[in-house]
Amino acid sequence: MTDSQTATPQGASDAVIDVRDVHYAIDGRPIFSGLDIVARRGLITAVMGPSGTGKTTLLRLITGQIDADSGLVSVFGRDVGTLRRPQLYAMRQRMGMLFQNGALLTDIDVFENVAFPVREHTDLPEPLIRKLVLTKLEAVGLRGAAHLMPGELSGGMARRVALARAIVMDPEVLIYDEPFVGLDPISLGVILRLVKQMNDALKITSVVVSHDVQEISSIADYSYLLSEGRVVASGTPAELARSDSPTVRQFMTGGAEGPVRFHYPAADYAAELMESPR
C-alpha cells in the first residue's frame, strides 16, 4: 500500500484526499488525463468546471465506486483502488456524501432516512437513535418535517434532509455534488450557510463540486478549475478572481468565446453546410 502522505508534489501531511496524475476513460473517451487534486483537513475545497467535465466522475473515484485507469486516488492515506470491499465500506463510513438531488430513499419517511445509516451500522438503542436523528434534523432546520415522506419535500428541503443524513454518522469528510443546482435563492443561501457551518462547527473536511462560481467562491478555502480532463487553474478564490488566464476569466465571467469550447467538436461548419445529404 502506498503511503500518500509522503512526498506528495502538492505537499503537506494534512491531505485527506489526494488525487494524483489520474487518468480515466469511459468507452475509450478520456474523461481525466492527468488530474491532480488535494483536499486538506478541515478546509473547504471547491472543484469547479463546466457541466460534463467529469466532476461527478471525480467523486465516484474518491468514493471508490470506480477505479482510475492509472494514477493514485488516496483517501485517509490509503489507495482507494487497492481496497477490498470491507475496507472500502469502512472508509465510506468515515465519509458523508450529498447527492445532487438528495437521493433520499423514497419508501421511508424523513426520520427513517436520517436514521438509515445509524440503523445499518450500529446497534444503538432506539431512544439514542431518536435523539441523534432529531439533533441532526434540528441542525438543518427540519425537525418538524421528520414524519414527512421524501415525495412531500421541496428540492431545498430534500437536500437539507440529505445533508442531515450525510452527517448523522459524524463523518470526517463531507462531499457535496452540485449542492446549489436548481435551488431558489433562499434555499441556496441556507445550504451555503449550512455547508460553511458544518465545516466550521464539526471540523469536517469538505469537498464541494459545483459550477456556481460566485456561490462556491464565497465559502471555499481553495478552488480547482477543471477543464478537458485536467486542472487548468487552482488557488484561493481571491487568487482565481485576480487571475488573468483567459480560461479562468472565461469560466469566472461565463463567456461563450474563449479557450473552453462552447461548441461540441464538429466538422468544419462551412464544409458541412455545403455537403450534400447522404
Next chain:
Amino acid sequence: MRANRSLEIGTGLFVLLGLAALLFLSMQLPANGLKFGFTKTAGYPVTAQFDNIGSLKVGAPVRMAGVRIGAVTRIDFDTNTERAKVWLSINPRFNQIPMDSSASIDTEGLLGGQYISISPGGMPTYLKAGSQIIQTQSALVLENLINKFFATTANKSASQSSGGGTKEPQK
C-alpha cells in the same frame, strides 16, 4: 409502528393461505398423499363386503335407481372374511331402505369411475346406522371379462361361462 404491523399481518395471512393451499394440494388431493381423513360425513354409516371392489374409490357415489343417496367413506380389507369392507354414508333423508337390499359395484359410462348401486329388497325393516348390507355383487373387471371371453372361444367350449360377478348370498 402501525403500518409495519398491518403489513406483517397481511404477509402472515398470505403465507398461511398459500401454505394451506399447498398442503391441501399435496396431501389431500393425490391418492398417495398423506390424508388427514376429514371427509365430510353428514349421513348414517352402513357397511358392505365385496369379493372384489375393482377400482372403487373413497368418495364414489352410492346410488339407488340412479339417484345419489350417499358416498363411499372408507375402504378396508377385512382379515377375518378376507374380503373388501366398504363403509357407506347414506343421506338420512333415505331412511327407509329395506334391510335385505343388495349392493353392487357398477361402472359409469365406458371409461367412467365405479359406484355402488343399491337395489331395494322387500323387508319391512330398514337399514340404520351400523347396518351391514348382506347381499353384494362384486365389480365387473373388464380385463377379466375379456380374458375369459378369449379363453372360452379358444377352448371352443360350447357353453358360455358366467361373467365376472355372481350373486353370492353371504352367511
Next chain:
Amino acid sequence: MSAASKAGVTELLRKTGLTGLFFVRLLGACIPALARPKLIIAQIYNAGARSLIIIMLSGLFTGMVLGLQGYDLLNRFGATEALGTAAAMALLKELGPVLTALLFAGRAGTALTSEIGLMRATDQLTAMEVMAVDPMRYVAAPRFLGGLIAVPLLTAVFNLIGLYGAQLIGVQLLGVDHGTFWSQTQSAVALKDVTEGIVKSIVFGAVVSLIAVNEGYHAEPTAEGVGLATTRTVVASSVMTLLLDYILTAAFM
C-alpha cells in the same frame, strides 16, 4: 449469418452472461439478507399478498373455462366423470405454474423493475453504496427472495381456486356427480403430479424474480430507460417461463 444477426446473437449471449453473473452475486447477497427477515417480509407482502386478488380471480376463471371445455370434450366420449381429473392435471402441472408466473411477471415483476430502476435513476442505490450499505443485500436480495417465496404460494392458491372453479361449472352447472368428480380426481392425481407443479413454480418464481430485479438494477437511469426495462421484464419473463416449462415438462416425463 448476416453481420446484424451475428451481433444480435453476441448481444444475447452477453446479456445472458451478465444475468448469470448477476445471479451468482445475488445468491451471494441472499445469505446475509436472510438475517434481515423484516426486509423479506415486506417484499413477500409487496410481491405476494398484493398479487393475491388477481391470482384468485384468474384462477377461478381459468378453472371455470376448464370446466366448460373439459366437459364439452369429455362428453363426446361419455367420460364426463373424468372432468375433475382433467382439470386437476391441467392446473397442477401446466396452467397453474405457467399462468401464475406470467401474471406475477405482469403484476409484481414490472413493479419490481420500475421500483429498482427508479431507485437507480434517483441515485438511491448509489447513495446506499456510499453509505456503505450494499444495495445487492438491502434492495436486490430481499426482493428476489420475496418473489421466490411468493410464486409457489400464489401458484398453490391459483390451483386450488381453479379446481374449485372447474368443480363449480362441472358439478353445480353441468351435473357431474360431486363424489365422482373428487374421487376420480383423487385416484388419478399422484403426488408426483403435485411435486412437478411445485418444482415448476419454484423455478418460475426464481427466474421471473431474477429477471425483474436484474432489469431494474441495470436499467438505464432515465425515465425512458426504466420504461424499457419494465417492458423487457415482461417479455423476457414470459419467454423464459414458457421455454423452461417445456424443458421441465420434458425432464419430468
